[in-house]
Amino acid sequence: NNKPWMGAIKNGIGVILSKQGKGEESLATYQEALRILSEDSLELTAAFPLANIGDYYLNAKKPAEALPYFEQALEVYQQEQYFKGEAVTLENLGIAHAGLGNFEIAFQYFDQGLAIAKKHQFNQVIYETYEDIANAFKAGNEPEKALEYYQKFYTLKDSIVNAEKNTQIANLWIHYEIEKKEIELERNKQEMAQKEKISTLTNIFLGGGFVFLI
Numbered sequence: 001n002n003k004p005w006m007g008a009i010k011n012g013i014g015v016i017l018s019k020q021g022k023g024e025e026s027l028a029t030y031q032e033a034l035r036i037l038s039e040d041s042l043e044l045t046a047a048f049p050l051a052n053i054g055d056y057y058l059n060a061k062k063p064a065e066a067l068p069y070f071e072q073a074l075e076v077y078q079q080e081q082y083f084k085g086e087a088v089t090l091e092n093l094g095i096a097h098a099g100l101g102n103f104e105i106a107f108q109y110f111d112q113g114l115a116i117a118k119k120h121q122f123n124q125v126i127y128e129t130y131e132d133i134a135n136a137f138k139a140g141n142e143p144e145k146a147l148e149y150y151q152k153f154y155t156l157k158d159s160i161v162n163a164e165k166n167t168q169i170a171n172l173w174i175h176y177e178i179e180k181k182e183i184e185l186e187r188n189k190q191e192m193a194q195k196e197k198i199s200t201l202t203n204i205f206l207g208g209g210f211v212f213l214i
Contacts, residue, residue: 004045007037011049017054027056047076051089058092063099070096084125087116091129098136105137127156 010033017026030049033187054069070093077085090113097106106128110133132150 003036007033007045014052044080047073054092058096059187063096064168066096073180082115087122087125089115091132095132103136103140123160127153
């Protein structure tokens, strides 16, 4: 059965089209992926195009149209215990409700998504949700709370970016040390080979001289 692959490929093409700014084409591709994956009741894989269609409508400033797709995706992620998908979709449901002015419902979704993200250490989801909460407070004319969450967003994001940079530097240093050791070993190997060659030639020479003397 090639349908899971075909659906996954279609969904991936939709993501690429979306990144290229081809929104309408990406939507059509997501819809085709959803049709393929839904035919065989491939629930978890079908949740990905569902969530992506929701993203399309959210980015198009159509939160009401995004909601049913996110709700369907969330149901699947919860059934399948796909926690990252669940956390991200709860975040998106919060954004959609905030866009509709349903701030109380939005904060409930944000809180649920944050709880899952913190439990499983999905740090990017955490700081992105902080930013979404800040945006919601700003839209709801609560600047002090908005500032509080913007600070949380920047603090966590900066700490993660710095940690990633430190990890990259450490990896480069390890790679450098390994490479240096390999060069050293190769040099020692060549020196040993050269010494063995000189030793062999010396023995041959001395051996030949000994025969000559006899």
